[in-house]
Amino acid sequence: MLLDRTIAPDFKVINSIHLPEAKSHTLDNGIKLHVINIGDQPVVRLECIFEAGNWQEEYPGASFFAIKMLPEGTQNYISSEISEAFDRIGAFIDLNHSSDRTGIVVYCLSRFLPDVLPLVQELIQKAIFPEKELEELRNITLQNLRVNKEKTSYLASIELRAGLFGKDHPYGKTQNETDIESIKLENITAHFDRFIKNGKCTIILAGLVEDNDVDIIKQYLGKYIAGNETGAIVHDPKLSYAGKEILVEKLDSVQSSIRIGRRLFTRHHPDYFKMLVTNEILGGYFGSRLMKNIREEKGLTYGISSNVITLRHEGYFMIGTDVKKEFTQQTIDEIKKEIYRLQTELVDNEELQTVKNFMAGEFAGSLNTAFEIADRQKILLLDGLPADFFNRYIDQIHATTSEDIMEMANTYLRPDEMLEVVVGGK
Numbered sequence: 001m002l003l004d005r006t007i008a009p010d011f012k013v014i015n016s017i018h019l020p021e022a023k024s025h026t027l028d029n030g031i032k033l034h035v036i037n038i039g040d041q042p043v044v045r046l047e048c049i050f051e052a053g054n055w056q057e058e059y060p061g062a063s064f065f066a067i068k069m070l071p072e073g074t075q076n077y078i079s080s081e082i083s084e085a086f087d088r089i090g091a092f093i094d095l096n097h098s099s100d101r102t103g104i105v106v107y108c109l110s111r112f113l114p115d116v117l118p119l120v121q122e123l124i125q126k127a128i129f130p131e132k133e134l135e136e137l138r139n140i141t142l143q144n145l146r147v148n149k150e151k152t153s154y155l156a157s158i159e160l161r162a163g164l165f166g167k168d169h170p171y172g173k174t175q176n177e178t179d180i181e182s183i184k185l186e187n188i189t190a191h192f193d194r195f196i197k198n199g200k201c202t203i204i205l206a207g208l209v210e211d212n213d214v215d216i217i218k219q220y221l222g223k224y225i226a227g228n229e230t231g232a233i234v235h236d237p238k239l240s241y242a243g244k245e246i247l248v249e250k251l252d253s254v255q256s257s258i259r260i261g262r263r264l265f266t267r268h269h270p271d272y273f274k275m276l277v278t279n280e281i282l283g284g285y286f287g288s289r290l291m292k293n294i295r296e297e298k299g300l301t302y303g304i305s306s307n308v309i310t311l312r313h314e315g316y317f318m319i320g321t322d323v324k325k326e327f328t329q330q331t332i333d334e335i336k337k338e339i340y341r342l343q344t345e346l347v348d349n350e351e352l353q354t355v356k357n358f359m360a361g362e363f364a365g366s367l368n369t370a371f372e373i374a375d376r377q378k379i380l381l382l383d384g385l386p387a388d389f390f391n392r393y394i395d396q397i398h399a400t401t402s403e404d405i406m407e408m409a410n411t412y413l414r415p416d417e418m419l420e421v422v423v424g425g426k
Helices: 062-068 077-086 111-126 130-146 152-165 177-180 185-197 213-221 272-284 288-295 327-346 349-365 370-383 391-397 402-412
Strands: 022-027 032-036 042-050 094-095 102-109 201-207 245-249 255-263 306-310 315-323 419-424
Touching: 022 102, 022 130, 022 272, 032 213, 042 111, 042 327, 042 370, 062 094, 062 102, 062 130, 062 185, 077 111, 102 111, 111 185, 111 213, 130 177, 152 245, 152 255, 152 315, 152 419, 201 213, 201 370, 272 288, 272 306, 272 315, 272 327, 272 349, 272 402, 288 306, 288 315, 288 327, 315 327, 327 402, 327 419, 349 391, 349 402
Parallel strands: 032 201, 245 419
Antiparallel strands: 022 032, 042 102, 042 201, 094 102, 255 315, 255 419, 306 315
16 A cells, blocks of 8 residues: 555644652662662663762862762772773763763663672772873863864854853853863862762662662662762852854854853743743744744755753753854844744744644653653752653643743843854854
8 A cells, every 4th residue: 555645644642741750768878869660671770960060169170070080090999990890790881060960870780780889889989080090081171172162163152151151150161271281189189079979969760670779779878978068059140241242253264153042041930831832933943933944945054943951050042053154144134033023923823833742742752761751850859840840841831822922032032132152253
């Protein structure tokens, strides 16, 4: 039977989802353990998450080097022995760093969790930061930074964040060669001692969890002194950026990278879901208005997008694209034109329903694996959101009206209240 490709296949509108809840425990040392028991494969992911990112550091770069150096040597093992110990049981370790937090992530077969835990405990409690390995990481970091600084897209993104939050704010600061070259071992160990070894930690165990796994975690990660509160650390971005334009010229570049944005809000804000729909229509997916206009109709770029970025204490909105230098101003004008359309014309029901269906389907599709579901639960746990936040996601998306879109565009997408960054030239 031949398939008639002129007829769209049937589809079903997704109206609700339900995330399994995490089961929470408090270890003897006060550390919180959250268990998300889900999945069919005998695999688990162990995460030890520390309040130890840029937000907490006293010396620039200390949080990055403190977490990245953990497997480079401990009191009992050299770096090669640590790697071999994880490889022997087929475990994979990743070390995460962000402005808000740092973390140790280990993937392994469920039956090897008892072998992984003493290694993780060793990293948290007995890391020694050998000088040779520190110099190697310093050199690799410098090389990566120098490569990135040749990219207009990288420079535009860091200029936007610095312009929105300030170069000394945790959300605006970025790596620079001076800080990397000058950071001392004592700066790194001080951050490690305060925020990792003796700091606040949250443990999340996800996957096919066995009955005795919680007891084993208590044995290895619940006995040492940890979980000490370090007090509230406040960084207030008082920078004024509305209507400003930043141009960073790169004469050797054939293209310009454009970033337009503003500070926004976190997931706790009442307009969060309405703003997600507004963003999706403007530039959030391949069929968005920015893509149709600037990519498909004008042919000015291969891709353009807008994003609502949510951090722990703040958020921001960003439009980004890369174009030939001679198309820079035309592209900016077209972006503003699409924003103006959202502010003055109601989105028709067909376009709005298409976007809602796409968002609902994309969200449901992002929950295919145990670890993807755990990632959603992790957001709830770490950011203190209501337990039903994601269960209400699709309801909130479908409840957004055309009038809401216009209101969001007029409230949060005013070009005269945004920062415009161009790296390359006009």
